[in-house]
Amino acid sequence: MLNLSVDEVLTTTRTVRKRLDLTRPVPRALVEDCIDLALQAPNGSNNQAFEFVIVEDAAMRAKVAAIYRAGMQHFIDMIAADPSIYSINDVGRSHRREEMSTSTAHLNDHMHEVPLLVIPTLMGRMEGQHIFYQASLWGSVWPTTWNFMLACRSRGLGTALTTVHLWKEREMADLLGIPFDKYTQGGLIPVAYTLGTDFKRGQRVPAAEVMHWDRW
Numbered sequence: 387m388l389n390l391s392v393d394e395v396l397t398t399t400r401t402v403r404k405r406l407d408l409t410r411p412v413p414r415a416l417v418e419d420c421i422d423l424a425l426q427a428p429n430g431s432n433n434q435a436f437e438f439v440i441v442e443d444a445a446m447r448a449k450v451a452a453i454y455r456a457g458m459q460h461f462i463d464m465i466a467a468d469p470s471i472y473s474i475n476d477v478g479r480s481h482r483r484e485e486m487s488t489s490t491a492h493l494n495d496h497m498h499e500v501p502l503l504v505i506p507t508l509m510g511r512m513e514g515q516h517i518f519y520q521a522s523l524w525g526s527v528w529p530t531t532w533n534f535m536l537a538c539r540s541r542g543l544g545t546a547l548t549t550v551h552l553w554k555e556r557e558m559a560d561l562l563g564i565p566f567d568k569y570t571q572g573g574l575i576p577v578a579y580t581l582g583t584d585f586k587r588g589q590r591v592p593a594a595e596v597m598h599w600d601r602w
């Protein structure tokens with residue numbers, strides 16, 4: 387345990403890509419503790435309809451990482467074909483984007499070396515669902531996943547929430563035996579000890595800029 391305060395955990399749980407320790411194994415018991423804490427998060431009707439696949443076997447990690455890379459390549463090719471797709475992410479911070487792309491590329495190249503690859507899944511499919519059901523389904527998986535990532539941070543483990551492999555969700559389901567028609571994958575979270583334990587606050591807009599009292 388790093389003995390961080392709640393606020394320290396909330397402000398320093400960064401997306402860790404370059405500072406994942408690829409050489410140090412992560413004990414299974416530690417991951418189970420983090421999943422136990424994850425399950426304390428709120429979830430729709432307390433259905434607890436999620437399952438986590440934790441990939442530890444090196445040969446399987448290589449296959450999972452290959453699918454992640456294929457998803458990333460698919461997204462890159464889509465953006466190359468139609469750059470306007472990327473504009474949903476364009477918030478005018480180009481210096482950050484450059485920094486992020488080297489970091490993203492680093493994780494892309496080393497994903498197979500990360501000791502654990504965690505895939506949260508949720509019972510149900512979103513396709514064609516009313517926004518209420520979509521919110522209920524995603525709204526169940528993210529608090530749980532984020533609790534998991536916070537619990538990891540407080541124990542010296544680094545994580546990165548990624549979703550790009552979902553362009554190849556069916557391939558991942560086939561590889562891992564996830565029943566594709568019944569379960570939606572939330573993403574892929576690499577988990578490793580961090581290289582050093584000091585992390586800074588994220589670059590975010592000031593709260594007052596995004597607050598609307600009483601009406602928009």
Ligand SMILES: Cc1cc2nc3c(=O)[nH]c(=O)nc-3n(C[C@H](O)[C@H](O)[C@H](O)COP(=O)(O)O)c2cc1C
Nearest residue numbers: 400401402486490493546547548549550551588589
């Ligand atoms: C929904 C979601 C999807 C993401 N997908 C990816 C991804 O596929 N690959 C990746 O490297 N990072 C991914 N990220 C990480 C973001 O790029 C990261 O949170 C952002 O750069 C801010 O970093 P920070 O939280 O450390 O400040 C994702 C984050 C979120 C919330």
